[in-house]
Amino acid sequence: MKRRTWLLSALGATGALVVGWGVLPARSRMGSPELMLQTAGDVALNGWIKIAKDGAVILAMPRSEMGQGVHTALAMLVAEELDVPLSRVRLEQAGADSIYGNVAMLVASLPFHPLDSEGGEKPTKIKMAEWVVGKLARELGINATGGSSSMADLWDPMRMAAATARASLVQAAASAWQVPAKDITVANGVMQHASGKSAHFGDMAAAAAGAKPQDISTKARQDWKLIGQSTARTDIPSKVTGQAQFGLDVRLPGMLFAAMHMSPVLAGTASSMDTQAALAIAGVENVVQIDAWGGGTGGVAVVGKSSWHARQGAQAVQVQWQNPSTALADTARIQADLLKALNTESGFTFHEQGVPTQAEKAAATRIDALYQAPYLAHATMEPMNCTAQVKDGKVEIWAPTQVPQMARDMAAKVAKVDKDQVTVHVTQLGGGFGRRLEVDFIGQAVQVAMACKGLPVQLSWSREEDMTHDFYRPMHLAKFQASLDDKGEVTSLRIKSAGDAITPRWMARAAPHLSGPIDMPDKTASEGLFDLPYGFASQHMSHVATKSGVPVGFWRSVGHSHNAFFSESFIDELAAATKQDPLAFRLNWLKDAPRYAAVLKLAADKAAWGTPLPAGRARGIALHESFGSIVAQVAEVSLEQGQIRVHRVVCAIDCGTVVNPGTVAQQMESSVIYGLSAALFGKIDIVGGVVQQGNFPSYPMVSLSQAPQVETHIVPSTRHPAGVGEPAVPPIAPAVGNALFALTGKRQRALPLVV
Missing domain, CATH: 3.30.365.10 (Aldehyde oxidase/xanthine dehydrogenase, molybdopterin binding domain)
Known part of the structure; x- marks a missing residue:
């Protein structure tokens, strides 16, 4: 009932209007x-x-x-x-x-459990909701x-x-x-x-x-x-x-270059600046004070004849910064606030079945655990950049963006022109991972271009500006509680999580005209928790949405990226508590989810689950569904000189009909490396509003020598194609964490993993 109320509220306040519009034929996508x-x-x-x-x-x-x-x-x-x-x-x-x-991206935001449509026709309520939201998406x-x-x-x-x-x-x-x-x-x-x-x-x-x-x-x-x-x-x-054109490759006649220097404090602005030293540098053309566009941070841009001149000028300009009026972000305080929220607030119920309270009262044993994940940066290889030209009442931009229309809208807003006066050229992206769903850097580039007398200007961020002014994956905490009867069988599972909701913040930044005045419950906050495939009779999954003040955004696989670590690690805890093999325990609770069981079995078979390994090695297993695809992973792990070493990762995936199997394998490999970097090293700390990590030495990635062998096995399917770029990110952290438990007997409940 709560999910239905949410859906009707999201579709419109006037039910008759929604129903009347909803029965009209869907807009054709053929186009003229x-x-x-x-x-x-x-x-x-x-x-x-x-x-x-x-x-x-x-x-x-x-x-x-x-x-x-x-x-x-x-x-x-x-x-x-x-x-x-x-x-x-x-x-x-x-x-x-x-x-x-x-259309598919908006339809996928509906908060339905994937097993609601497993093994047959979708229930009427799901088909109706997808029809109406699909129509809305076609209109938007x-x-x-x-x-x-x-x-x-x-x-x-x-x-x-x-x-x-x-x-x-x-x-x-x-x-x-x-x-x-x-x-x-x-x-x-x-x-x-x-x-x-x-x-x-x-x-x-x-x-x-x-x-x-x-x-x-x-x-x-x-x-x-x-x-x-x-x-x-x-x-x-x-x-x-080298012929491919990324954002930083754009070159235009007479082009200038600009470097950003933003407030070190998140959401800060420049109150005043001394430009004398910067303008005295040969090759420096101008210094422009920049507003905080698209939910970003204000600062100054230094324009030069080359990017080197611009960066030299950015280092020389003297700026007085104005902190935001709100409390300065601090990760230690935010973590404490999240724990308080978990203990005092009920949150929004995303999924409930059975009678959890009754099962909990009758429990012979109860297992509790608290899991946590930190803020993460996107760390795209190509830092934020945009080339813009404002001339004769028209705006032209060249940008590596995931949202060209929103980039156009931001450019029109900054330049104060109609949208049809803006031309957007989308270059190739040197990594996206969700960071380029934002348009803060678009607004900055256009504002700089307005001060460049009709010449094109390429604005770029340094790695340090990029790392310290991201829209971060939110910090999240989750409490798990499982009840077991006197036979050691799991009778209920209760999960409550807490953390910032991404979608309302993103909509307010990138598309304020589409963002309502009231925050709606955000599926991405609880995905990977409310939609588990395991057939426990009684379940209750809720989320407490918070507002930390830290700019948060979509990070590769979004809520699944940390919630899979929480849920699949706790599933392993239940297997250990009931003295069962982790694979056998999962299969026992997947009897009503045959697709999931098939993927899990394939990964286990290909990894030779249960066979002996060399001394000092152990295997861990994890299963997770996201973006319509089911992925199981088995990780082989050891400790070398006190450091975690992942030797081999076996992936199995059911992603529906496969168009290019080679690309599927490449994305599995990419996802494992990206997810493993976060699992082993990823952490953003904020003290007094200032992000402490500024470059790869303090925010490392998995190196070539640390990269595991990755094997991909695809389940044949005739279903509609599903996602491939993100679904292999979520299972890697729990697979490695579960292997570490098998190896050391120590349960890892926080990311990044440590020994």
Whole structure:
């Protein structure tokens, strides 16, 4: 009932309006040809597909490439349906129309338990909620790359757009040759007929533009030639040769460079500054005071003829800082506040089944544990940057962003122009991980550009500014309580967590016009706790939402990243308390969750679970579902000179239909390294509002010599594609922590892991 109330509140205050609107047909995502960029000689067939003179296919690409291989995978869908070589598909940045918005990401925010739809048709309430929220998402058209949702969102629209384009081209050829369309075959972008007539797509594009084919369908699974095959990523050659354009690679005629110098105190501002020393440096052009845009921190930007000149000037400018009016952030105080909140507040109930209080009263044994996770930085390889030009009432920006429309909106707000006067060029991203869902650096760049007399300026942050002015993964605490009967069987599980809610803070920063006046319960705070697959009869999962004052944002796998450590570590505790093997204990409670059990068994089998290991090594296992995918991991761990060493990680994943198995393996490997870095080293400390970690020596990553061997095993599936970029992050910390328990007998309940 509480979840239903939340949903209705989120959809609108006037129920009749929502219901009336909700029964209307969903907006089509095919789009009209006019949405495509008008280029000489190219013919647009719908809002996604253009055909070039030479027969090449041009695809409108609405998602950002940040190393996850999405540009290759989405192009593969189009190449498959059109029967063209992947090399013949070219990408063009999509416009701002709502058809390019990310529907799946918003639908995934609904707080439903994944097992509610396991093994059959989804209940009516879920289908209705997804229908209404999906319609809302189509209207809003929020274009964002995040939530491991790109393939889930575009799987149907892109294939249908390509299938429609193919049918139009074939129909045009059939009309020109006076033959039945069914007798025309397509291979490698060439249409052929048994009579010997043939033409490539470019020959028929103009005629196809007016075609209206009927009964269009996408290819049957058994006819796929490209989907499901490991395929070389199309973006790799340009990255190897240095031709790929990241944000910091942008170069424009007359371009200036700017370096940021922000208040060392989070949310602080510059009250006054002495620019004399900075302006005396040869090559320094200007010093601009910068406001706190997009929830960020204020400061000054020094403009120079090169980035070196700008950074020298930034070090020389003397600034008097003004602290925020609110209490200065301090991690020790925040941790104490979270513990108090856990002990005194009931929080919002995300999931309840059975009668937990009754089971707790009848318990023969109770097991309690407190888990905690620290703030984390994103630490993208490419620090925040944006190139901007403000000239003749127009704004043009070049940015590595995950949210081009929100970047456009921020640029328009700062420059005080209409949105249609802003052009956004999305470069490749040197890492995103959720940090580039923010637009603070966009606002800074545009404000600097406004002071540069029409010249373009590239604003960039140093590594230290990037690390100390992030939107951090929140600090979270969670209390676990399990009841056991006199036979040692688990009869109930109660989980209460506490920590800042990300989504309301992000919406207020990035899209204030879409953010309501009241905070709604945030699924990301409790995901990985309220949605466990284990069949304990009585369960109660709640979360206490807090406001620490620390800027928090989406971090790779979001709440799952720490909640999986909490939950899968505690599941191991229950196995130990009941004197059962961790694998056997999990399988016993997964009898009603066969997909989860299958993934767990595959990982265990491939890791040779239960077989002897060399002396001084131990295995740990963990299972977690996130972004529609189920991942199990087995980690082999030892201690070398008092340090944790992870030798091998075996991953099994069920992510639905797989487009490019090679990319899945790459993302499993990437996720393990990213998650392992956080598990072993990740921690942001804040004292007096000042972040203490400033660069990789104090915020280390897993090095090449420390990296484990990672094996990936994919469960065959015919389900709709699910997420790949994030689901392997959550299980690594508990898998390693559980291995450490097997090795040392000491239970790790806090991150980062220590020995």
